[in-house]
Amino acid sequence: MTALLDEHPHLGVEPVLRELNIPSATYYRWRQAERKPCERRRRDAELTSMIRQVHDESGGIYGSPRVHAVLKREGTRVGRKRVERLMRQAGLAGISPRRSKGFTRRDPDADLAPDLVRREFTASGPNRLWVTDLTMIATLEGPLWLSAIRDAFSRRVVAWETSARADADLVPRPGPGRVG
Numbered sequence: 001m002t003a004l005l006d007e008h009p010h011l012g013v014e015p016v017l018r019e020l021n022i023p024s025a026t027y028y029r030w031r032q033a034e035r036k037p038c039e040r041r042r043r044d045a046e047l048t049s050m051i052r053q054v055h056d057e058s059g060g061i062y063g064s065p066r067v068h069a070v071l072k073r074e075g076t077r078v079g080r081k082r083v084e085r086l087m088r089q090a091g092l093a094g095i096s097p098r099r100s101k102g103f104t105r106r107d108p109d110a111d112l113a114p115d116l117v118r119r120e121f122t123a124s125g126p127n128r129l130w131v132t133d134l135t136m137i138a139t140l141e142g143p144l145w146l147s148a149i150r151d152a153f154s155r156r157v158v159a160w161e162t163s164a165r166a167d168a169d170l171v172p173r174p175g176p177g178r179v180g
Contacts, residue, residue, distance in 0.1 A: 047071075047078055048086050055092050063087075063094025095140070123153040130158055134166060147171050 005013055017024050037045075054070045055062055062070070064084040071078055087093065123129040129152040137144045147170045148160040163170045 044082075044086060047076075047082070048090050050076065051083060051086055052090060052092065055087070055094075058094075061095050066094065121152055123151070126151055126153045128153060132171060134170070136166070145170055 005011065005016060013027065014024065017027055033041075050071060051067055054067045058066070064080065064087050067087065068078070068080045068083045071083065117129060121129070121131055130149050131152050132147060132149045135146045135148075137146055142164065143166075145163050145166045146160065147162075149158045150156065151158055161170055
C-alpha cells in the first residue's frame with residue numbers, strides 16, 4: 001500500500017485510501033511503523049543478527065534448536081519458536097543429520113549369491129580378479145553413491161560410476177575379466 005503511494009504521489013493519499021476502503025488512520029500507522037519500528041521489531045532485528053552470527057559460526061550447520069541453545073548459553077533470553085520464526089524469515093536453515101536404519105535389507109527368502117572367489121581377494125596376475133565396492137559420500141545436496149571396480153592384482157580402478165541413488169543400475173559392468 002505504502003509503496004503504491006510512494007511510486008505515484010500524484011494520486012493523493014486520501015482518494016486512494018477512499019477507493020481501497022482503507023481508513024486513513026491505518027495508513028498513517030503504517031507510515032509511522034516504517035519510520036519508527038516498535039520495540040518488538042527492533043528486538044527481532046537484533047536477535048536476527050545474533051542468530052545469523054551463531055549460524056555462520058557453525059558453518060551453516062546449526063538449526064533452530066542448536067542456535068537457541070547457544071543463545072541461551074550466552075545469556076540471551078529468547079523463545080525457541082521465536083528463533084524458528086526469525087531463522088525462517090532470514091532464510092536460514094540447518095543441516096539435519098541423516099537418521100539411517102541401514103541401507104540394505106536382505107530378503108530372507110532370496111538365494112545367496114555364490115562365493116566364486118571363496119573369500120580370497122588376491123590375484124596372481126592382472127585382470128584375473130576384479131572386485132567392486134559401493135560407497136556413500138555425504139554432500140550438502142544429499143548422498144552421492146560411488147561404485148568402483150578394482151583389479152585385485154594391481155589395485156587400479158578399472159571402472160567407476162556415480163549416482164544419486166544406490167540401485168542395481170549403479171554398478172558398472174566391465175567387459176573382459178568379469179567374474180561370474
